[in-house]
Structure formats: structure tokens, C-alpha cells
Amino acid sequence: MSSVLTLPSTFSRLNLVPKSLITIPLAFKPLNLLKSHKQQQARSLNSPRLSSLNSFTTHFSTSRSSVSPKPFHDDLVVLGIETSCDDTAAAIVRGNGEILSQVVSSQADLLARYGGVAPKMAEEAHSQVIDQVVQEALDKSGLTGRDLSAVAVTIGPGLSLCLRVGVQKARRVAGSFNLPIISVHHMEAHALVARLIEKELQFPFMALLISGGHNLLVLAHDLGQYTQLGTTIDDAIGEAFDKTAKWLGLDMRKSGGPAVEQIAQEGDAESVRFSIPMKQHKDCNFSFAGLKTQVRLAIASKNIEAKVPISCASSQDRSSRADIAASFQRVAVLHLEERCERAIEWALKIEPSIKHLVVSGGVASNQYVRARLDRVVKKYSLQLVCPPPKLCTDNGVMIAWTGIENFRVGRYDPPPPANDPEDFMYDLRPRWPLGEEYAEGRSEARSLRRARVHPSLTSLVQASLQQQ
Numbered sequence: 001m002s003s004v005l006t007l008p009s010t011f012s013r014l015n016l017v018p019k020s021l022i023t024i025p026l027a028f029k030p031l032n033l034l035k036s037h038k039q040q041q042a043r044s045l046n047s048p049r050l051s052s053l054n055s056f057t058t059h060f061s062t063s064r065s066s067v068s069p070k071p072f073h074d075d076l077v078v079l080g081i082e083t084s085c086d087d088t089a090a091a092i093v094r095g096n097g098e099i100l101s102q103v104v105s106s107q108a109d110l111l112a113r114y115g116g117v118a119p120k121m122a123e124e125a126h127s128q129v130i131d132q133v134v135q136e137a138l139d140k141s142g143l144t145g146r147d148l149s150a151v152a153v154t155i156g157p158g159l160s161l162c163l164r165v166g167v168q169k170a171r172r173v174a175g176s177f178n179l180p181i182i183s184v185h186h187m188e189a190h191a192l193v194a195r196l197i198e199k200e201l202q203f204p205f206m207a208l209l210i211s212g213g214h215n216l217l218v219l220a221h222d223l224g225q226y227t228q229l230g231t232t233i234d235d236a237i238g239e240a241f242d243k244t245a246k247w248l249g250l251d252m253r254k255s256g257g258p259a260v261e262q263i264a265q266e267g268d269a270e271s272v273r274f275s276i277p278m279k280q281h282k283d284c285n286f287s288f289a290g291l292k293t294q295v296r297l298a299i300a301s302k303n304i305e306a307k308v309p310i311s312c313a314s315s316q317d318r319s320s321r322a323d324i325a326a327s328f329q330r331v332a333v334l335h336l337e338e339r340c341e342r343a344i345e346w347a348l349k350i351e352p353s354i355k356h357l358v359v360s361g362g363v364a365s366n367q368y369v370r371a372r373l374d375r376v377v378k379k380y381s382l383q384l385v386c387p388p389p390k391l392c393t394d395n396g397v398m399i400a401w402t403g404i405e406n407f408r409v410g411r412y413d414p415p416p417p418a419n420d421p422e423d424f425m426y427d428l429r430p431r432w433p434l435g436e437e438y439a440e441g442r443s444e445a446r447s448l449r450r451a452r453v454h455p456s457l458t459s460l461v462q463a464s465l466q467q468q
């Protein structure tokens with residue numbers, strides 16, 4: 001089973017080195033501990049002999065052997081592995097953002113069969129394909145493990161059984177090639193992949209992260225430092241899309257969202273009067289459970305049978321389904337729009353220099369979502385940044401890229417041993433908030449499901465920075 005680390009060991013994973021030191025050129029010198037590595041860096045700053053060596057990034061060594069120095073920025077090559085939910089993904093990305101390869105093995109067929117992710121089955125599916133997915137990513141890039149600078153892997157949030165498959169694989173690869181390992185927050189990766197696409201995107205910026213399991217509005221102050229402006233008090237929007245698709249008897253092979261988006265184009269979005277969630281709550285939180293119920297009731301009232309696939313429906317039945325899909329999509333997105341407007345107002349008060357709203361996560365591949373949110377940001381003279389659909393849904397590129405961003409500032413762990421002992425306790429964080437809640441934005445509408453297991457990424461980063 002997965003392990004949950006206590007706070008002190010959690011801290012020890014964040015090997016933070018002040019940014020100012022990281023970017024300063026260093027000569028490579030094998031050291032036994034990161035701590036002494038940091039001291040070495042500090043000592044190196046005034047050394048004229050070392051300052052002439054300007055092409056290397058920070059290095060460290062383990063008690064086993066030293067890691068070869070890797071050139072900075074462009075020559076970093078990171079393998080990213082993602083298994084937090086139902087997609088097994090791997091990619092290889094260069095420090096300059098060049099995507100050398102990306103491979104995704106989707107469990108959409110399982111999703112279609114069971115209408116949701118069954119953790120044990122998802123774990124088995126990941127285990128079956130993980131070796132192949134990683135190998136394919138290496139083959140497509142034309143590289144071998146020896147060419148890599150580091151391995152990045154999602155450690156949370158997500159299903160612990162699934163996360164474990166990716167972490168195990170990442171440690172095996174890193175162990176075999178003596179590579180540092182970077183632990184990645186899945187939601188940070190959804191946000192940061194936008195910086196790979198849009199080179200102008202600087203901190204601070206806002207991000208709306210909308211996927212099957214998460215619905216987050218955050219203010220990104222810096223790498224690893226986020227203020228959570230809003231989250232869902234029950235279901236995420238992607239879950240609402242998936243259930244709507246299932247109840248409407250749509251083809252779920254590419255997951256529910258794209259199926260709803262497609263049939264919605266045939267429907268009248270004003271025909272079913274769904275109410276917008278949480279109108280009375282003047283905050284930035286989300287709720288989709290009530291809207292799901294409204295959809296279910298509308299489907300029942302039209303006698304739509306999910307068992308009858310849309311491809312076999314009569315034309316009248318098909319048009320009722322399309323009307324419900326379009327009306328659901330309109331109201332679900334209105335809810336996003338309303339929350340985004342308020343969040344932008346809050347965020348501009350906290351960080352007036354914000355220029356961008358990033359919209360990422362699987363649901364951000366929806367063209368209607370993009371178009372509506374584009375209108376919202378324009379009102380505030382902001383720019384919308386949406387990664388291309390392939391980088392919005394779960395993928396290895398976002399993990400590799402987030403690994404690169406973290407590696408550059410010294411946030412990585414030393415290479416693991418070639419083989420972990422059988423009773424090794426993996427650091428998996430199934431419930432791991434990205435940021436601390438914005439105090440003024442606390443909602444009275446709370447769900448019991450919000451129990452926290454891990455301290456947020458932001459609190460860990462801040463605590464580590466204070467220790468330096």
C-alpha cells in the first residue's frame with residue numbers, strides 16, 4: 001500500500017537551494033551531501049577560477065557516486081512520468097522547452113466500460129504498460145537513459161495505487177542511470193506547462209485548472225508558491241461532463257467531455273433552464289454536484305435511456321440529448337466565468353501586475369470553454385493562455401517541464417539506489433493541496449471531503465526557504 005510520510009521527511013525531499021546561488025556558475029566537485037554542496041556553492045561565489053566555468057548548473061553527489069555535471073538550460077534533458085489517474089504518460093523534454101517525445105496510453109476503454117476510474121483496475125492497467133510507455137518515449141526521442149539529466153514524476157495528488165506505479169518506475173530508471181529525481185505536483189504541472197508554450201508567461205499569473213478530479217483557481221506567485229482562490233466543494237467540472245456523457249448514452253471512448261462538447265453543437269443551449277450553481281456564495285469556489293442532479297432529472301423527464309447509444313437514438317431523442325448537453329455545457333461554463341471574474345478581481349488586488357490567466361487541465365481543451373473565458377479575460381485586459389489540447393489533458397510533457405523548472409532552482413532528490421528494498425515506503429501524496437487558501441475567500445459551503453492529508457506544496461516550499 002502507499003505510504004504517507006510525516007512532515008519532517010516531507011521537508012527533507014525539498015532540497016532547496018537559493019535561486020541566486022543556483023544560477024551562478026559552479027565548477028563540479030563531488031560532494032557527499034546536499035548540505036555541503038550548498039556550503040560549497042556559497043564558498044564558490046567569489047572564486048575567480050570557478051567563475052570562468054560558466055556552462056554548468058548545480059550538481060550534487062550521493063554517497064554512492066557523483067552525478068555528472070549537466071550543462072544548464074537547453075542541454076537539460078528530463079524524462080517525465082505521469083500515472084496519477086487513468087492515463088499512463090511519459091515524455092522527454094529539453095531545458096529549452098523542446099519536446100523530444102511524448103507517449104500517452106489511455107484507459108478510456110476502461111473508463112467507458114465502468115463510467116469512472118476504478119483504482120485497482122487503473123493500477124493494473126498502468127503496471128501493464130508503464131515499461132513500454134517509458135521505452136517508447138526514449139526510443140522516439142532517439143536517446144537512452146544515459147543521455148538524461150533527471151527523471152521527474154508525479155507524486156500527487158491522485159490515486160495512490162496509480163501514483164505508486166509511476167514513482168516505482170521513475171526510481172528504477174533514475175537508480176539505473178544514477179539520475180536525480182524530481183517530485184512533481186500534478187496540478188502545478190497543469191499550470192506550468194503553459195510556460196513551456198508561452199515564453200512570455202512570467203510569475204505572477206492566475207490559473208484556472210479544470211480536470212476530471214480537480215477544479216482550482218490559483219494565483220501563482222512563483223514556482224512552488226500559490227494562493228488558492230477557489231476550489232470545488234464537491235465534484236470537479238470534468239466529472240460533471242463525464243457523468244452527463246454517460247447518462248446521455250454518448251460514446252465515452254475519448255472520455256465524456258469531448259463527447260458532450262461535440263453533441264452540444266447540435267443542441268439549443270437555452271432550451272433547458274438549469275440554474276447556475278452557488279449564485280448566493282460570493283466567493284470563488286465551485287460546485288457541480290447540484291448541476292449533475294439537475295441534468296439527471298432532465299434526462300429522466302425526457303425518458304432518455306442511457307442504454308440506447310446515441311448512434312441508435314431516433315432523431316427526436318438525439319435532439320433532446322443534444323439540447324441537454326448544450327444547456328449543461330452553457331451553465332457549467334457560466335459557473336466558471338462567474339468565478340473567474342471574481343477571482344481576477346481578487347487577484348489583481350493582491351498582485352496588480354498580473355497579465356495572464358492560464359486555463360489548463362483536460363476540460364480546457366473544450367473550445368466553448370476557451371471562447372467564453374477569452375471574453376472574460378478581455379474585460380480585464382488580461383491574456384488567456386491555453387496549452388494545446390494534448391498538453392491540457394494528462395501528459396508526460398507537463399511533468400518533465402515542471403521537473404525542469406524545479407531542477408533549475410535546486411529542488412530535486414539525489415539518485416535512488418538501483419533497487420529499492422521491498423519494504424520501501426514511497427512518498428505518495430494522494431491529497432496534496434497546491435496552495436494555501438486565500439483568507440478572504442473562505443467559503444461557508446464546505447464539504448466533508450476536504451480533509452487534508454499533506455501540507456500544501458506552498459507551505460513546504462515556504463518552510464524550506466525560511467530554513468535557509
Ligand code: KG4
Pocket residue numbers: 085210211212213214237238239241242255256257258261361362363364365366367392393394
Ligand atoms: O486533466 P485530465 O486529463 O485528467 C485529470 O487530471 O482529471 O482531465 C480529464 C477530464 C475528463 O473529465 C474529461 O472528460 C475532460 O477532462 N475533458 C473535457 C474535454 N476533454 C477532456 N471536458 C470537456 N470538454 C472537452 N473537450
Ligand code: ZN
Pocket residue numbers: 186190211212361362393394
Ligand atoms: Zn490532470
